[in-house]
Amino acid sequence: MKDTTTSFLSNNINEALSYIFLVFLLMSIIVILFFYFSRKKIIQKEIEKKNLEINHQKELLRSVILTQEAERKRIAQDLHDDISSKLNVVSLNTHLLKTPNLSDDELQDITNNITDLTQKALENSRRIAHDLLPPVLEKFGLHAGIEELVVEFNSSKVVNVIYKNDLMFDIADIDKHLHVFRILQELLNNSVRHGKATEISIAFKSIDNQNTCIYSDNGIGFDSNSDSAQKGLGMKNIESRINFLNGTFSLNSSLNNGVKINFTF
Ligand SMILES: Nc1ncnc2c1ncn2[C@@H]1O[C@H](COP(=O)(O)OP(=O)(O)OP(=O)(O)O)[C@@H](O)[C@H]1O
Ligand SMILES: [Mg+2]
Incomplete structure (x- = not known):
């Protein structure tokens, strides 16, 4: 009789322990899953934030490059229109000076042209340099x-x-x-x-x-x-x-x- 009672009690304790163990296991799984998913969510948010930052930096870099290109284009245009074209005419005029039998008036005109244009080219180059720095x-x-x-x-x-x-x-x-x-x-x-x-x-x-x-x-x-x-x-x-x-x-x-x-x- 005593043996049956002891075995009954021990069975019950075992069953109870199994339940407690199962509950703990379940709870641990829930806690682990909870931490796993919340951590995943945090990491995902961090990645999204980093991506936004990277995109923003990319956008800034793009605007720096675009501005640089626009600036280069403007300088090229300034050099072409305000310096090269004037030096071109100066060069034509200097060649004209080699023409034989030029009258005094013609000579005067050509030299005036050259002085005038070199003066303008000089002023323009100063303005371009001034804009740069x-x-x-x-x-x-x-x-x-x-x-x-x-x-x-x-x-x-x-x-x-x-x-x-x-x-x-x-x-x-x-x-x-x-x-x-x-x-x-x-x-x-x-x-x-x-x-x-x-x-x-x-x-x-x-x-x-x-x-x-x-x-x-x-x-x-x-x-x-x-x-x-x-x-x-x-x-x-x-x-x-x-x-x-x-x-x-x-x-x-x-x-x-x-x-x-x-x-x-
Ligand atoms: N002081 C200001 N008062 C009113 N609006 C402004 C002022 N500064 C900037 N803005 C507004 O912000 C916009 C962006 O300015 P931003 O300088 O970036 O470009 P932009 O002047 O239009 O072109 P860019 O500078 O490239 O020639 C302008 O188009 C304008 O609408
Ligand atoms: Mg502006």
Whole structure:
């Protein structure tokens, strides 16, 4: 009798233990599956984020290449139209000088032509070089370069640009400063071209030990997420230049509220 009771009890315990083991096994499987799927989801999200970043970088690179090509085309056109064509005529005129029995008047005409055209070719080559790298920037640094840019914009009388600078720029950092200069050139062009701004402010300050540029205009503003704002190359180039400078960029604008931009470099 005692044996049957013991065996019954032991059977029950075994059964209970089996159930507990099964429940634990099931729970462990559920927990493992849960972690597996949530981890998979996290990794998938990370991959998606990385893909977005890569696509964005690709887009930036594309705009840099497109701008470079456009710039090359413009320089080629400038060289062709403003230099080569003039030197061509200079060359024709110099050959004319070899013509025998030229009268004094003819000689005068030809030499005047040559002086005139070489003078123009010289001026044009200076303008092309100036566009590529403003000499004032190279000789006197960013501050003087921006002052000159501001004077050029203000001379149009369409817009009043106010420029303040609390920073000291080291001429050795000219490569970096050329990026800052090009960013401001693009921002000013956009404010006048798209924003129809009449007042623009540029201020350089040190904020939290960071060289910061605070830029604003009183133009019509825009929605930076709109399709039309995504089409241009200017803002994308600004972003790549900011990347080169290891800086940050923030833009605040809405329709009819002008544009406010802060960037660090
Ligand atoms: N200061 C501004 N005021 C109003 N709209 C602006 C301003 N800056 C940019 N935008 C808007 O953002 C768009 C994108 O500017 P972005 O400089 O990238 O291109 P773009 O000026 O149209 O062409 P690109 O610079 O390539 O010649 C502009 O077309 C314009 O609609
Ligand atoms: Mg632009």
